[in-house]
Amino acid sequence: MNSSYGNDPVIRRRRGAPTVLLHPDDAAAGGFSEGDTVVLSNDTGRLQLTVAISETAQPGVGIVYKGRWPSASASHANVNVLVAGRKSDLAESTTVHSTVVQLERA
Numbered sequence: 001m002n003s004s005y006g007n008d009p010v011i012r013r014r015r016g017a018p019t020v021l022l023h024p025d026d027a028a029a030g031g032f033s034e035g036d037t038v039v040l041s042n043d044t045g046r047l048q049l050t051v052a053i054s055e056t057a058q059p060g061v062g063i064v065y066k067g068r069w070p071s072a073s074a075s076h077a078n079v080n081v082l083v084a085g086r087k088s089d090l091a092e093s094t095t096v097h098s099t100v101v102q103l104e105r106a
Helices: 010-016 024-030
Strands: 019-020 037-041 046-053 102-106
Touching: 019 024, 024 046
Parallel strands: 019 046
Antiparallel strands: 037 046, 037 102
């Protein structure tokens, strides 16, 4: 069901803006505040998101939840735009959980 209702206007409104969840220490070190607009980028793509701050995120790790439809986003992209199409070195699995990005102000 990850994105089955991602196009529903009521659900989209309840979810709010797409976010990257940062640990408070990382946000402070980068000079980011709750609600700031940032861009995550790497060799694969770019994605504009809003900063949310929580200790749910481990230091050094940003969390971007999946399930948003690209067509429902102002940038016409979701987190998948940052994921390379390569396989991992362990059982040729996906690399989605080890995507390295740069974080900068929009």
